[in-house]
Amino acid sequence: MFPFKNNILLDRKANRNLYLQLCDQIIGYIKSGKLTPSTKLPGSRKMAEELGVHRKTVIAAYDELILQGWIETIPAKGTFVTSSLPIINPSNFSETGTLDKTNAKSNFSFTSRSNLLYNYSEAQENTERLIKVNDGSPDHRLAPIDEIAKTYRNITKKGYNKSLLSYGSTYGNEDLRNALVTYLNQTRGLHITANNILITRGSQMGIYLASQLLFTKKNRAIVGDTNYLTTNNTFKNAGGTIEQVPVDNNGIDTNAIEDLCKVKNIKAVYVTSHHHHPTTVTLSAERRMHLLQLAQKYKFAIIEDDYDYDFHYSNAPILPLASNDYNGNVIYIGGFTKIIAPAMRIGYLVAPKDFIDEAARLRRIIDRQGDMLLEQTLAKMIVAGDVQRHCNKVLKIYKSRRDLFCSLLKEKLSDYFTFKIPDGGMAIWVKLHKKFKWDDVVSKAYKQHLELNPEWRRYDHNNLGHNGIRMGFASLNEREIEIVIEKLQKVMQSLNY
Amino acid sequence: MFPFKNNILLDRKANRNLYLQLCDQIIGYIKSGKLTPSTKLPGSRKMAEELGVHRKTVIAAYDELILQGWIETIPAKGTFVTSSLPIINPSNFSETGTLDKTNAKSNFSFTSRSNLLYNYSEAQENTERLIKVNDGSPDHRLAPIDEIAKTYRNITKKGYNKSLLSYGSTYGNEDLRNALVTYLNQTRGLHITANNILITRGSQMGIYLASQLLFTKKNRAIVGDTNYLTTNNTFKNAGGTIEQVPVDNNGIDTNAIEDLCKVKNIKAVYVTSHHHHPTTVTLSAERRMHLLQLAQKYKFAIIEDDYDYDFHYSNAPILPLASNDYNGNVIYIGGFTKIIAPAMRIGYLVAPKDFIDEAARLRRIIDRQGDMLLEQTLAKMIVAGDVQRHCNKVLKIYKSRRDLFCSLLKEKLSDYFTFKIPDGGMAIWVKLHKKFKWDDVVSKAYKQHLELNPEWRRYDHNNLGHNGIRMGFASLNEREIEIVIEKLQKVMQSLNY
Numbered sequence: 001m002f003p004f005k006n007n008i009l010l011d012r013k014a015n016r017n018l019y020l021q022l023c024d025q026i027i028g029y030i031k032s033g034k035l036t037p038s039t040k041l042p043g044s045r046k047m048a049e050e051l052g053v054h055r056k057t058v059i060a061a062y063d064e065l066i067l068q069g070w071i072e073t074i075p076a077k078g079t080f081v082t083s084s085l086p087i088i089n090p091s092n093f094s095e096t097g098t099l100d101k102t103n104a105k106s107n108f109s110f111t112s113r114s115n116l117l118y119n120y121s122e123a124q125e126n127t128e129r130l131i132k133v134n135d136g137s138p139d140h141r142l143a144p145i146d147e148i149a150k151t152y153r154n155i156t157k158k159g160y161n162k163s164l165l166s167y168g169s170t171y172g173n174e175d176l177r178n179a180l181v182t183y184l185n186q187t188r189g190l191h192i193t194a195n196n197i198l199i200t201r202g203s204q205m206g207i208y209l210a211s212q213l214l215f216t217k218k219n220r221a222i223v224g225d226t227n228y229l230t231t232n233n234t235f236k237n238a239g240g241t242i243e244q245v246p247v248d249n250n251g252i253d254t255n256a257i258e259d260l261c262k263v264k265n266i267k268a269v270y271v272t273s274h275h276h277h278p279t280t281v282t283l284s285a286e287r288r289m290h291l292l293q294l295a296q297k298y299k300f301a302i303i304e305d306d307y308d309y310d311f312h313y314s315n316a317p318i319l320p321l322a323s324n325d326y327n328g329n330v331i332y333i334g335g336f337t338k339i340i341a342p343a344m345r346i347g348y349l350v351a352p353k354d355f356i357d358e359a360a361r362l363r364r365i366i367d368r369q370g371d372m373l374l375e376q377t378l379a380k381m382i383v384a385g386d387v388q389r390h391c392n393k394v395l396k397i398y399k400s401r402r403d404l405f406c407s408l409l410k411e412k413l414s415d416y417f418t419f420k421i422p423d424g425g426m427a428i429w430v431k432l433h434k435k436f437k438w439d440d441v442v443s444k445a446y447k448q449h450l451e452l453n454p455e456w457r458r459y460d461h462n463n464l465g466h467n468g469i470r471m472g473f474a475s476l477n478e479r480e481i482e483i484v485i486e487k488l489q490k491v492m493q494s495l496n497y
Numbered sequence: 498m499f500p501f502k503n504n505i506l507l508d509r510k511a512n513r514n515l516y517l518q519l520c521d522q523i524i525g526y527i528k529s530g531k532l533t534p535s536t537k538l539p540g541s542r543k544m545a546e547e548l549g550v551h552r553k554t555v556i557a558a559y560d561e562l563i564l565q566g567w568i569e570t571i572p573a574k575g576t577f578v579t580s581s582l583p584i585i586n587p588s589n590f591s592e593t594g595t596l597d598k599t600n601a602k603s604n605f606s607f608t609s610r611s612n613l614l615y616n617y618s619e620a621q622e623n624t625e626r627l628i629k630v631n632d633g634s635p636d637h638r639l640a641p642i643d644e645i646a647k648t649y650r651n652i653t654k655k656g657y658n659k660s661l662l663s664y665g666s667t668y669g670n671e672d673l674r675n676a677l678v679t680y681l682n683q684t685r686g687l688h689i690t691a692n693n694i695l696i697t698r699g700s701q702m703g704i705y706l707a708s709q710l711l712f713t714k715k716n717r718a719i720v721g722d723t724n725y726l727t728t729n730n731t732f733k734n735a736g737g738t739i740e741q742v743p744v745d746n747n748g749i750d751t752n753a754i755e756d757l758c759k760v761k762n763i764k765a766v767y768v769t770s771h772h773h774h775p776t777t778v779t780l781s782a783e784r785r786m787h788l789l790q791l792a793q794k795y796k797f798a799i800i801e802d803d804y805d806y807d808f809h810y811s812n813a814p815i816l817p818l819a820s821n822d823y824n825g826n827v828i829y830i831g832g833f834t835k836i837i838a839p840a841m842r843i844g845y846l847v848a849p850k851d852f853i854d855e856a857a858r859l860r861r862i863i864d865r866q867g868d869m870l871l872e873q874t875l876a877k878m879i880v881a882g883d884v885q886r887h888c889n890k891v892l893k894i895y896k897s898r899r900d901l902f903c904s905l906l907k908e909k910l911s912d913y914f915t916f917k918i919p920d921g922g923m924a925i926w927v928k929l930h931k932k933f934k935w936d937d938v939v940s941k942a943y944k945q946h947l948e949l950n951p952e953w954r955r956y957d958h959n960n961l962g963h964n965g966i967r968m969g970f971a972s973l974n975e976r977e978i979e980i981v982i983e984k985l986q987k988v989m990q991s992l993n994y
Contacts, residue, residue: 069782285566324528
């Protein structure tokens, strides 16, 4: 006789009805093999007494179990666990700890993607005292959250287009695509129609979609050495092979690209032409033209990741390669996470229509569609000029932060670091004097409650020995910049080689 | 001499400065080959006259072009297009129509995924008079949009945790993961911790992530015949091979699964155990146990897509297989698009921790992370009981719509259709009498401004001849249901075979 009294625990405070709790637990014992097929269950009166519940509760539970096929009633004999259920070996159901263990380890095999995620700061303690220098992120404290929330609220008011709440187009919200046509043609010199736009979740999804369509079957991609490593990983994950060419003060070396094209079949070239990631160098006019020429001739795609087009502090931003793509070679990727806030997970993929259509097909099985409410909110903010206004505002703030960071770095730390003042973007490419090691600097800094860019290890994965990392200045206010420099000074002075 | 006057168009009303417009266009002519290297440009005074602008505008433009490397000044000679730029063949820049053509067609090759998207209703006219019967979608008009917008507004008020606006965890918002632990353990009988949860964008992303990890290298997946076709496509896209087994009135045939396991290496079995998609049949208790047993023995993953767990009208919902997964075999997928609204693009993947960690790594290169503001909003709504309350409310409404639809279908159309009253979900599996063809019914209906489930063609892709389609009742109110039945009556009466 199964000791129901000791094994059934009913919680009168739980949301779930008592009779359903009883069902769940009996099913659990059947499934785990503790109650085997043809086991006789106590009559409802007896069970109710044992458990201290009303008899109706037990009857309701039994009815439910019969309906679901777990138990059966045999006239004049009683109620039994269904005899046709398979007999299984009892699992260690009641042993403590078993559950945690099974929830940790799967009983099937799958592909490991461990190359895709470094020891990222996911688990880092976010203590009050810790000050962080990131890779070049915006300052989320400046995000126009009131405008976003108000616009969002307005479009959800009664009477507004309710179809935004239903399923929408995989290509993205129609109003946003139309707003982007004007916005991108005006600010980036593009000449596109809505057919050339797929709305994505931030630029990373654009890179992912393009990779999946281009790099099956070990197709070759050319990237700079060094390069934004997440892109390399995204290409490799899609099945691509990476070829690296040097990057100098004029950006990626297009002669080296040409040499490769002569001997190998190249599917795509990845560029961050406005400011090379990580070195912040701008691709020169000469190389821009050369690259477009090569793309036309060798029929490869240029994946232009224009992640910081909006941030330019001295001369006007140089228009992207996409603005002069008359042959259908450029896949242009951008987004709003840097202008507005990382929380605004909206980006765009701009390309010839045939490519956009294929990307939409693929996107349909990835996450079906975007968030129509958020996309509509952004469309309204673009049309109202809120986005451009916000951009102008933060540009001034970031420029003064760059100036302060650079002048302090030069004044206080030029014995240890060299750098060029970046003419745009959110980070400085800082090279450490060769006699020091970033390892030592980073670990000493951490003891001073200063976290240097947690991705710094990733910048020299090919052992070029440039000894550089990116220091993001945009997310730090003036006081914070002063503290960072002060702490860095202490760290460097304490390093006696 | 290049005719600048005729080719440069400056728009004084545009957002972009005149001098930048001038730059953009000169760069355009250089890149397109109309202005070749070493071409002399007019002096600033002459150019200003030709274009009718102030001389300062031209000087600013020339300065900018020099900075960017497009033009160069040779002392005592004048200003020239930079001589070191590569010479390119002039493109048909001024021919009308060229642009549209290039924006339509790419000059590189890529993988075609045309199997992934059917002639879906993306482009369908949404006319006022057209009434639609879908595949089983919720009624977005019932979405608790006020609660969502208010909660969203509250969490963005000043003083709230601003870090929600910055980059967040790839696993999902921490508060939401914790809220889901309680919610899923209580409503689904799971016994998981936050480590077993990855927040996704709706359930489709869960299916996609699982596929990418399981089905590289032509690994085999078992699905029912017939099955939810988007899943088949997602598996195939990942590289998997599909094996189909019959589905009868007790759900997917687990004996057929066992037979396959004996002769082939099976990586995963996909089930919609609560209501098989498309036939709405519930997987029987006996087969549930058998399937779990097989998974343990043959070490395959059970992908349990529990897309409509919350919608059950007669007896209580049967707990998912995941609630009795003591060996780490079940990958459980669900979401909030059906409970709340398709616009609520939040779902979850529940699995052993090692699998969740790999899925998070992959997800990081797909779209990096979710929308923290929306996830926090949902967390608050779950904790406050809003989600459960809303669910209870719509459940009553959907039940009465099911009852009305079924009774009218039986009363008015039983000469043509057969069906079982579904005990849950949002759709009825309706079989058409064999002497009729859905093709005829659908096209006749369309003329009556009645659009039958636009995905109906997808249900018999293996030519089983079941002659069934899903009719979604949940998104139609009583008046609409009456109209649908009325129109269907007319359609059927007009079909004389």
